[in-house]
């Protein structure tokens with residue numbers, strides 16, 4: 079029992095906390111050294127409002143100075159009274175004292191408002207940079223993280239930075255200043271008494287160091303655990319249907335409880351251990367107070383110092399420990415903010431999509447001739463096998479290319495390389511004879527459109543969703559595209575027509591209807607190159623025919639790459655690329671491939687012949 083209680087005090091953080099919540103091998107100690115770097119970077123953001131910040135800091139200096147003046151006036155008043163008044167009116171001192179305190183309050187009120195303004199602007203910029211950065215990061219970044227975890231950085235972590243900048247930053251600065259000022263005045267008044275007050279300082283420093291070495295990693299861990307929890311919440315909410323369908327609610331709740339518990343533990347220990355700081359300060363405070371009062375009293379009796387000096391000193395000794403107490407209290411928020419800022423900067427430091435080469439051009443018009451020459455690619459550099467190996471083929475403008483092959487053969491990967499979500503390790507991909515890495519990504523992608531199996535639709539009206547293909551399209555053009563895609567008739571039957579609002583991810587219409595909208599969106603985009611991932615799920619025959627018709631119209635005059643599952647589509651293809659385990663083993667049209675009697679003909683005989691709708695994955 080005792081061993082368990084002492085656990086957190088022996089390790090920088092409890093074992094139970096280290097072992098929970100994923101992401102093993104954490105080394106918070108090493109990271110803790112980056113704090114000065116994190117603060118430095120935060121300062122770069124703050125420094126954008128240097129002038130106002132300087133004004134605020136000046137006000138802090140002024141208000142701290144006024145606060146220092148108070149006790150001094152009090153001491154002068156007491157000595158004056160004890161010396162018989164000397165004709166100086168008491169009222170004057172009291173009025174002076176009142177003005178000093180009122181002025182100090184007014185100035186701190188103003189400085190607070192301005193600091194909030196600076197803090198809000200800083201966080202506004204930080205949040206903006208983070209969001210833009212997220213949109214410049216390559217696809218693999220998202221593959222490695224849960225969305226909720228990323229969300230947590232944009233929301234929770236930024237919020238932590240915000241609340242600290244709002245209130246704690248000024249308080250910390252003001253405390254440091256008050257501390258420096260108080261110490262100076264104390265030294266001037268009585269070096270001996272100052273020394274007595276200072277006796278407790280090494281103890282305070284040691285105590286603070288001991289505590290923060292334990293809490294720092296815990297605050298960081300809490301932020302990390304919170305990120306994991308948010309990731310888990312996001313994933314389980316978006317996977318609600320599957321969780322319910324497989325009756326996994328209990329398991330999900332149990333796992334949530336474990337993750338929630340990890341946060342409870344890291345939060346509990348971080349708060350509990352930091353909670354010692356004010357207690358420790360208070361105890362040491364009282365000790366220094368007793369020393370100053372006791373020894374100061376003796377000195378006063380002996381006549382070495384005046385009673386006024388003792389009163390001023392006691393007052394300053396209290397002022398000296400107050401900023402220390404404030405610092406101790408602000409420590410929690412500061413640690414939490416540093417942990418948050420570190421996580422934000424971590425994302426800001428991520429490598430972006432490799433930049434467009436300096437000579438990269440923007441293509442206005444493209445014919446649509448695509449060629450792969452000896453393209454080799456692997457997702458994982460350390461992985462032994464290549465996902466795609468030495469792929470070479472050519473697609474002429476307007477040709478329809480069908481990609482076939484068993485699951486995991488590399489069909490999707492080939493498309494991802496063409497859209498430059500990844501770049502090949504070896505070989506080149508050309509568009510109209512030009513290496514695609516010499517074309518800006520924006521321009522390359524503007525000539526391509528995608529109709530995928532689960533075409534993503536946004537929350538918004540049907541009209542807005544189609545217009546996503548080309549933002550400057552008129553209403554008439556949107557309707558024209560919908561007509562060509564065979565989507566118009568179903569939209570027309572809806573009560574709100576084109577103004578019907580779709581829910582998250584296009585909720586509110588059927589799977590087939592979503593496909594029709596995706597086709598309309600692609601028609602509106604009018605791309606030279608088209609990527610289609612044929613739906614494998616069965617859609618009713620009428621919708622299916624409509625989709626096929628829409629696709630036929632969409633493909634006319636465009637180079638199309640179709641990850642094909644239907645025999646009809648494959649048969650119509652000008653060129654079929656047969657992939658197997660990352661290699662392009664056969665290419666040609668349906669008849670010539672059948673004549674070859676190779677893998678395609680095996681696939682055809684084994685699977686396609688049985689059914690018109692399955693590829694027999």
Ligand SMILES: Nc1ncnc2c1ncn2[C@@H]1O[C@H](COP(=O)(O)OP(=O)(O)OP(=O)(O)O)[C@@H](O)[C@H]1O
Nearest residue numbers: 221457458465483484485486487488489490491492
């Ligand atoms: N993001 C990724 N990171 C690492 N490996 C990946 C990634 N995506 C796919 N792979 C691997 O690359 C290989 C090819 O996958 P790809 O998705 O291209 O196959 P596919 O032919 O499109 O399969 P399917 O027909 O099932 O969609 C597979 O072995 C897969 O496990």
